[in-house]
Amino acid sequence: MIINAPTVKDARIARGWTQQQLADVSGLSLRTVQRVENQGQGSLETCNALCSVLEIERQRLLAPATATARGPRYRLALIICSAVLTGFVGGVAATLVLL
Template identity: 50%
Template sequence: MLQKNFKEHRLAKHLSQKELADRSGISLRTVQRVEKNESSGSPYVIRTLCETLGIETNSLSQSSDHEGAKAFQEVIGSVPPDRYLKYINVSSLSVLLFPFLNVVVVTGTYLIFRKKFVFPNDRATAQKMLSLQIIWSVATLFILIFTPLIDYCFLHVGEVLEIPLFIWIYLVLLFSHLLITMLAAARLNMGKDPIPYIPNII
């Protein structure tokens, strides 16, 4: 049964019910009820316990109890996958419509979907995505402000260009943003951290 499967994983980790409850943040009573088959557990409970035990949710569905496995799949199926992270990632492309619009749109998208993240890691990843937009926008703003000054004092490239140098610089930065977004989307599809190199400043 699903509940016995949970217990087997807990015992394999040499954890008591109280230790599992403390580590997961799920109440001891809820852990006990799940293992005693008194409760099938909410989507949040199931996924949080799986994360705490370090197991994949589909490993619990490999139960000899067909009805228990089916019930489990229904519970997990009601939880959206990481598509909310993908929404946040795609929303950053709003910078292509208007400079720095990405910060506003990504912030709004994060605020809309933040309660959908049942895994702490997912919420941290969403915050890193927002952090990326803030860092990129601030860095871009400083670069665009100081580019004309540096060019005037040292480079003098703008004197021979029909299009101002800072516009070329912005286009390069915009391309880098697009590249980062595409790489993040690819890593999300592979189930990896989309931006492991970005600090969380939220």
């Protein structure tokens, strides 16, 4: 599940908590809190724990689906597919010209 990392970090800092304090209060490990804040990744249970402790609605804590589906990886895959297709078409055209 993709979690909005800046929202978590901002809410934690607004309360004056360290990552360790957030981990203790939420019942999560420090590593889990670090992963959420750095990578935006967490399970449903992690999301629920953070929502409860930080008093944030789940919709606000979850990253928008369009940001994950259409992010840099999607664009890179699109560019690579376009390049491969262009190369294939160019190769076929060159072969036909040489025949």
